Amino acid sequence: MSYLTLQILVASQSFIFWSIIAIGACVGSFLNVCIFRIPENSFFAHTRSVCPRCGAQIPFYLNIPVVSFIYLRGRANCCNAKISWQYPIIEISTAVIFGALYFKFPFAGWTLQSGVFEIADFIRWTHAVVFISLMLTMSMIDARLMIIPDVLSLGMIVLSPVVALVHPDLDFRSSALGVVLGGAVLYAVAWGYWLLRKEYGLGFGDVKLLAAIGGWLGWQSVFPTLFLGSIVGSVLAILVMLLARQFSWQTKIPFGPYLAGGAVAHLLWGTELFMWLSGGGGAS
Numbered sequence: 001m002s003y004l005t006l007q008i009l010v011a012s013q014s015f016i017f018w019s020i021i022a023i024g025a026c027v028g029s030f031l032n033v034c035i036f037r038i039p040e041n042s043f044f045a046h047t048r049s050v051c052p053r054c055g056a057q058i059p060f061y062l063n064i065p066v067v068s069f070i071y072l073r074g075r076a077n078c079c080n081a082k083i084s085w086q087y088p089i090i091e092i093s094t095a096v097i098f099g100a101l102y103f104k105f106p107f108a109g110w111t112l113q114s115g116v117f118e119i120a121d122f123i124r125w126t127h128a129v130v131f132i133s134l135m136l137t138m139s140m141i142d143a144r145l146m147i148i149p150d151v152l153s154l155g156m157i158v159l160s161p162v163v164a165l166v167h168p169d170l171d172f173r174s175s176a177l178g179v180v181l182g183g184a185v186l187y188a189v190a191w192g193y194w195l196l197r198k199e200y201g202l203g204f205g206d207v208k209l210l211a212a213i214g215g216w217l218g219w220q221s222v223f224p225t226l227f228l229g230s231i232v233g234s235v236l237a238i239l240v241m242l243l244a245r246q247f248s249w250q251t252k253i254p255f256g257p258y259l260a261g262g263a264v265a266h267l268l269w270g271t272e273l274f275m276w277l278s279g280g281g282g283a284s
Helices: 003-037 067-072 086-104 119-145 150-166 172-197 204-217 219-244 256-277
Strands: 108-110 115-117
Touching: 003 086, 003 108, 003 119, 067 086, 086 119, 119 150, 119 204, 119 256, 150 172, 150 204, 172 204, 172 219, 204 219, 204 256, 219 256
Parallel strands: none
Antiparallel strands: 108 115
16 A cells, blocks of 8 residues: 555545534534523524523624634623533534544445445444434433423434334334333332332433433343443432532432433443443453
8 A cells, every 4th residue: 555545545534534523513512502492492482593691693603613612712702791611512522422433333434445335334323423412412401400301302202213213223122112111110110219208209301211212222221221320320419419518318310311321321332331240341
């Protein structure tokens, strides 16, 4: 292989990667819109982005993901109000997620002879980025407002058959069982808590979220997601209460972000996590 050919291959691969990073940042900007507008039922209130402080329309050249935040030094051009750090954090996070998933599912590239496009890996990549984007959106909303919008969780459940139809590693049976099992398990936990304590320990938004996760990842994802979410959620909740010196079993915490995190962990490292938890990951 000549040096020039190698340079062309590297440049081509870099172009794909950085294009995906740019797309991810733009999607992150859209997710910020969803995070703020969906809970307020104002998603279609404005066709263009507006300043949340004064309502002034934001010109497109000041609405470039990450770049505009840096250029404006974190303050709105119209009224000098502080811009939430959530905007660049979500945009950068989504860009990193898109790029990292490209390495897990490298659906496009070049060889010495021609370009390569793997449709199965492209579907896997698309499924993963859409799923994680939805998990991120619902987690941010739940963390901020303690709600999981039905339009997102129920929307995922409704779309589960479509996901099962196009995904090369998911079938209708696994998806349908995932919806039923995911909803039934958390519903049973919530009902049992009510019988014991006469109060709600879980919101039904969490029930619908786990059902949606089961529909998109299959029934095999339900218990690992619940297990990982419960462990991480319990540990972090106890740490927060200890640091705040306000330890109480009555403290309410959003469970959605932990379920979402468990689901993403299962999606990306399900086999490895199972081997590690079962003690099969060590050297023989």
